[in-house]
Amino acid sequence: MSPPTSRGASRFVRGKARGGGGYRPYFYFRRNGRVIPAGGNRQAGPDQDSASRDTAQPRGWNRARSEIGAGRKRATNASLDCSYLRPENYVAPEDALQVRSLLVDNPRACPGWRLYFMREEYVADSEMAKRIVAVEAHYQRNPLIYNVARIRQSGYFLLSAPVILNDEQLKLVWPTLKEDLQKKPLRTLSAVAMAMHTVVVNNGLDVAADEAADSILPMVTTKDTYVPRRGRTRKIYVRPEDFVPVELISSISHARVDSMFAVRGIVSSVGEPTCGQAWQAFRCTRCQTEQSLRQRGTYSPRPYHCMKPLCSAKDNFLALRNSPYTRLSVRQIIRLEETSISLLTDYDNTLAGELDIELRHDLVDSVQVGQEIIVTGVLKLRELCDNSEQPSTSAAAASGDTQAYLRACSVQQASHIKPEFSERDLKVISMINSEPNNFKLLVQSLAPELHGHEMAKAACLLSLLGEKINVLLVGDPGIGKSKLLQNCAQISERGGFVSGKRGSQAGNQLGTSFSGRSKRAMDAGALLTASTAGHCMVDGVDKLASKQTLLLQSMQAGQLNVVLPGAFASYDAQPAIIACANPQRGQYDQSRYLLQNIRIAPALLKEFHLVYVLLDRPSKTRDISLTEHVRALHAGSKKRSQIAARFVLKPKKSDSMCEINLNDVPAAQPKADEDDDDDSILQQDYDLDKRLDHSIQEHGELDLLPPILIKKFLSYARHNVKPLLSDAATKAIRRHFLELCRRSEVEHEQSQIGMG
Numbered sequence: 001m002s003p004p005t006s007r008g009a010s011r012f013v014r015g016k017a018r019g020g021g022g023y024r025p026y027f028y029f030r031r032n033g034r035v036i037p038a039g040g041n042r043q044a045g046p047d048q049d050s051a052s053r054d055t056a057q058p059r060g061w062n063r064a065r066s067e068i069g070a071g072r073k074r075a076t077n078a079s080l081d082c083s084y085l086r087p088e089n090y091v092a093p094e095d096a097l098q099v100r101s102l103l104v105d106n107p108r109a110c111p112g113w114r115l116y117f118m119r120e121e122y123v124a125d126s127e128m129a130k131r132i133v134a135v136e137a138h139y140q141r142n143p144l145i146y147n148v149a150r151i152r153q154s155g156y157f158l159l160s161a162p163v164i165l166n167d168e169q170l171k172l173v174w175p176t177l178k179e180d181l182q183k184k185p186l187r188t189l190s191a192v193a194m195a196m197h198t199v200v201v202n203n204g205l206d207v208a209a210d211e212a213a214d215s216i217l218p219m220v221t222t223k224d225t226y227v228p229r230r231g232r233t234r235k236i237y238v239r240p241e242d243f244v245p246v247e248l249i250s251s252i253s254h255a256r257v258d259s260m261f262a263v264r265g266i267v268s269s270v271g272e273p274t275c276g277q278a279w280q281a282f283r284c285t286r287c288q289t290e291q292s293l294r295q296r297g298t299y300s301p302r303p304y305h306c307m308k309p310l311c312s313a314k315d316n317f318l319a320l321r322n323s324p325y326t327r328l329s330v331r332q333i334i335r336l337e338e339t340s341i342s343l344l345t346d347y348d349n350t351l352a353g354e355l356d357i358e359l360r361h362d363l364v365d366s367v368q369v370g371q372e373i374i375v376t377g378v379l380k381l382r383e384l385c386d387n388s389e390q391p392s393t394s395a396a397a398a399s400g401d402t403q404a405y406l407r408a409c410s411v412q413q414a415s416h417i418k419p420e421f422s423e424r425d426l427k428v429i430s431m432i433n434s435e436p437n438n439f440k441l442l443v444q445s446l447a448p449e450l451h452g453h454e455m456a457k458a459a460c461l462l463s464l465l466g467e468k469i470n471v472l473l474v475g476d477p478g479i480g481k482s483k484l485l486q487n488c489a490q491i492s493e494r495g496g497f498v499s500g501k502r503g504s505q506a507g508n509q510l511g512t513s514f515s516g517r518s519k520r521a522m523d524a525g526a527l528l529t530a531s532t533a534g535h536c537m538v539d540g541v542d543k544l545a546s547k548q549t550l551l552l553q554s555m556q557a558g559q560l561n562v563v564l565p566g567a568f569a570s571y572d573a574q575p576a577i578i579a580c581a582n583p584q585r586g587q588y589d590q591s592r593y594l595l596q597n598i599r600i601a602p603a604l605l606k607e608f609h610l611v612y613v614l615l616d617r618p619s620k621t622r623d624i625s626l627t628e629h630v631r632a633l634h635a636g637s638k639k640r641s642q643i644a645a646r647f648v649l650k651p652k653k654s655d656s657m658c659e660i661n662l663n664d665v666p667a668a669q670p671k672a673d674e675d676d677d678d679d680s681i682l683q684q685d686y687d688l689d690k691r692l693d694h695s696i697q698e699h700g701e702l703d704l705l706p707p708i709l710i711k712k713f714l715s716y717a718r719h720n721v722k723p724l725l726s727d728a729a730t731k732a733i734r735r736h737f738l739e740l741c742r743r744s745e746v747e748h749e750q751s752q753i754g755m756g
Contacts, residue, residue: 103307104281104290104325112197114292115235115324116190128191134173135195138164146196148203155234156362157196158410161242181243185260185378189409193238201233234324237361239410240376246420249338249353254381254404261406262376263355264414266494266529269335272520273364281323287311292325332359333405334367336375337529341419341715344490344707347497347537356405363408369512370528370571372414372494377406415532418719419493421712428709429716442713443692445705447487450480454692456612460488463576463610464714467533470555470607472541473580474598475614476587481580485537488578491711492535493718496526496575500540510538511550512562512571527554530575533718538579542599551577555607577608588615 106113107122110132123129139146142163151157164170165178174180180188244262252261277295282303284291289308293301306313320326338353345352357375359366367373381402421429435441443457450457456473463469473481489497498509511525527550530536538544544551554560558574581598583589588597594611595602605611705713725733 101282101291101293101303101307104292110194110198111201112233112235112324113194115197116194118292131174132191132195132198134170135192136199138167138170139196139199141167141169146199148200151196151236152200152204152233154362156237156239159192159238159240161240178243181240182260184258185409186258189238189240193236196238197233197236200236204233231322232324235327241410241412244376246374248340248343249336249355250343252355252379252404254402257379257381257404259379260376260409261379262374263336263338263406264340264374265336265338265355265372267334267367267369267371267373267524268337268354268529269515269521269523270367270369271333271516272518273330273332275328275330277327278329279325279327281320281325282317283320284308284311284313285316285318286313290320290323290325330361330364332364333357334359336373339372339494341421341493341712342708344711347486347489347495356403358405358407359411360408363411366411368571369522369524370531370573372532374412374414374417375406375408376410376412377408380405380407419715421716425712425716429713432705432709432713440692441702441705442710444702445710446491447480447484448704450484452693453479453484453612453614456614457484458692459610459612460484460578463578464488464492464535465717466576468574468576470577470609471579472605472608472611473578473614474583474588474594474611475580476616477582479614479616481614482539485539485578485580487707488535489537491707491714492530492537493711493715494530494532494534495537496530496534497537498526498539500538500543510544510547511560527551527560527573527575528571531571531573532575534575536575536577538577540581541579541604542581542584548601548604552601552604552607555604579608588613590615 102114102118104114107124109124109129110122113122145160145163146157161178170177177188240260244260246262246264249263249265252263277300279292280295280300281290281292283289284306287306287308287310289306289311291303291307293303295301303317304314306317334357336355336357338355343353357377358380381404383402432438432441439458439461442461443454446457446461456471459469459471463471473484475481486497489495509525510527512528513523513525515521515523526536526538538551541548541551550560554573554575555577558572560571560573562569562571581600583597584599585597594613595605
């Protein structure tokens with residue numbers, strides 16, 4: 001006789017417990033070592049004590065029926081309730097919830113009311129209705145600003161603050177429009193869009209009536225006349241501009257959720273657009289009533305009854321695909337890197353402030369990586385996730401961590417918008433400009449830890465002031481080239497910093513790269529971030545190896561090509577390059593050519609306009625000067641505070657540059673030819689290196705400028721100062737440049753670079 005086989009532990013057991021022990025219900029579950037009855041805990045009768053309730057309860061189903069028959073109410077324990085295991089609840093919880101279907105009952109005064117206020121009823125004499133009518137009148141009074149035909153076709157319109165806030169008639173009805181947009185933006189934008197929707201619908205009815213009137217005129221044959229069919233107007237979106245000031249990303253806190261903000265920055269990452277159905281419209285086949293149902297996740301619910309009070313239909317609802325109440329949710333996540341003249345970013349140690357932006361509807365694919373924009377939107381919170389493409393994980397959701405993001409309402413191009421300066425900033429800029437030798441002050445304030453090399457500092461400063469001047473610094477290690485580049489990246493209005501010492505990581509930071517779990521999010525490198533009048537600092541350009549081709553392509557063609565499977569993209573990348581390189585043998589060999597000292601391609605070397613060789617030569621005078629410089633920095637002789645109040649707030653004549661007027665030539669002296677004029681210019685006592693040098697013993701103390709003031713001064717000069725050269729100065733510069741080229745060809749044969 002074969003021994004009895006042992007049954008394995010099952011999740012669902014019927015009957016009493018095996019192996020002895022107390023009573024277990026007729027149907028029960030095992031979960032985490034606990035016995036859970038299928039119907040929950042049942043309350044014992046009044047004639048049973050607590051011990052009998054735990055050990056000797058009768059069978060579950062008979063006990064339940066007897067309790068129901070006796071009229072007793074069964075009390076269940078919430079901790080032991082397992083009703084969620086029933087078959088009707090096996091689907092995902094969020095899909096199993098019955099989503100209330102909304103009846104499309106638009107009032108006659110506001111067609112499309114349910115597109116903007118899904119759960120709010122329309123009241124004719126309410127304050128909201130009066131405000132909507134006032135906004136409608138504002139649109140009708142400005143037909144040139146609000147093109148109704150174009151708005152109907154595009155589905156959105158721009159709402160400028162100076163236009164709508166200066167309407168005196170609208171102020172009488174809605175005086176708190178600006179405050180409502182800032183504090184309650186979603187509801188206010190819905191009201192403004194509802195007014196435009198009404199205007200568009202009424203205009204469409206007028207156009208249709210005119211076409212119908214023209215078609216029935218006498219003596220006109222309408223046999224071949226085609227009247228286009230006009231569909232129902234879909235939802236119209238508002239794009240507000242200039243309602244809120246631009247704020248810093250670092251100043252945004254979670255306490256101001258559901259408020260409107262405006263931030264400025266560079267698009268550093270662009271994700272893949274996603275599309276899903278948000279609402280589905282249905283029509284009852286019995287009463288022809290239309291209703292809309294929200295769609296969630298992958299489960300597509302359908303109405304379970306008609307919303308019309310006198311209709312009792314439970315099924316046979318027709319899905320309407322062409323209805324304006326059937327809407328798709330198209331969205332895209334981008335990442336914005338903060339750019340502000342009031343912040344200094346240490347690119348070597350910290351990262352700039354970043355904020356995720358959610359683009360929807362027509363804003364999707366409206367921006368690209370490396371583009372500087374101003375985003376106006378509503379601050380929202382979402383569960384923190386480890387990937388911008390995937391939703392939050394269960395661990396992150398359980399922890400309750402949230403992340404702030406901005407739901408974009410409008411996107412503006414920031415390239416033509418100048419930065420704003422406060423009155424205090426303008427006063428300081430005027431003080432710097434009133435200095436008798438302000439260029440020397442700026443040069444000395446740039447990287448004061450680096451002693452000497454004023455010509456290299458001046459070249460970097462002029463590159464930051466100009467549009468596109470490429471500078472290369474070559475010299476012995478330990479001089480301070482990296483420190484100079486870091487300071488230039490800090491004071492640049494739109495800059496990027498890449499360290500070639502990080503190997504392959506530097507190549508990804510230079511050009512475009514892809515991130516995310518599925519590699520579908522495009523990240524911008526330093527060349528794209530600093531594009532369009534920006535500056536890219538490359539520390540160790542000789543260590544980029546194969547990535548030098550990206551740098552060469554950007555400097556020659558001003559574009560970066562991205563080759564993808566089945567696609568090809570080209571992005572504009574025209575930054576000014578400030579780079580440094582170390583000699584191959586550790587020390588610069590003056591007996592060898594420049595290309596023999598550094599590991600750089602000849603074609604790339606020719607793209608640099610200024611090349612400076614910084615040598616660490618042993619000199620007693622230089623060592624003494626260096627010692628005085630270090631002592632002055634630590635003793636406070638060279639300060640980094642703000643400009644003292646002794647500066648006068650009136651423009652003075654600057655001695656930073658020599659002013660030579662070639663037209664002021666005595667009449668008695670005959671004007672020489674161009675070669676003589678060139679020699680006269682070269683014979684001028686104009687040693688810029690000595691003029692920019694500063695010695696405490698000779699010139700006394702110098703109040704240096706902090707980097708934040710230098711950044712604001714350079715930004716103001718780039719946007720507001722447009723220098724003009726006279727014809728004589730232009731000819732002089734041209735002759736001097738040609739002379740440098742001629743001398744360079746004689747000395748170095750094929751070299752085309754003038755070295756300073």
